[in-house]
Amino acid sequence: MGAPDPHGVWIECHDDGTISAFCEKWFHSNMRTRKARARSILHNMAKGWNCPTCGDPVPTYRRADAVYCSEGCRKRAARIRRVEFVSN
Numbered sequence: 001m002g003a004p005d006p007h008g009v010w011i012e013c014h015d016d017g018t019i020s021a022f023c024e025k026w027f028h029s030n031m032r033t034r035k036a037r038a039r040s041i042l043h044n045m046a047k048g049w050n051c052p053t054c055g056d057p058v059p060t061y062r063r064a065d066a067v068y069c070s071e072g073c074r075k076r077a078a079r080i081r082r083v084e085f086v087s088n
Contacts, residue, residue, distance in 0.1 A: 009038045040064035
């Protein structure tokens with residue numbers, strides 16, 4: 001499965017600390033998945049959407065269910081889990 005359209009949903013942070021998500025509307029298209037992705041991204045950002053490996057924020061162009069900020073962090077976490085499993 002490929003990555004989502006990086007320009008389909010965009011996030012705006014306002015001066016008062018609120019966050020808004022907007023999705024691109026295409027003529028004759030189903031907006032259900034884009035709206036669901038925008039809601040998921042807003043939910044993730046509200047609870048602090050940071051990478052557990054490096055602590056950097058996860059970019060908004062990643063999938064809404066992404067945990068890590070990059071492929072390298074995901075692989076690094078897998079290596080750490082493998083080493084911990086072998087050592088126990």
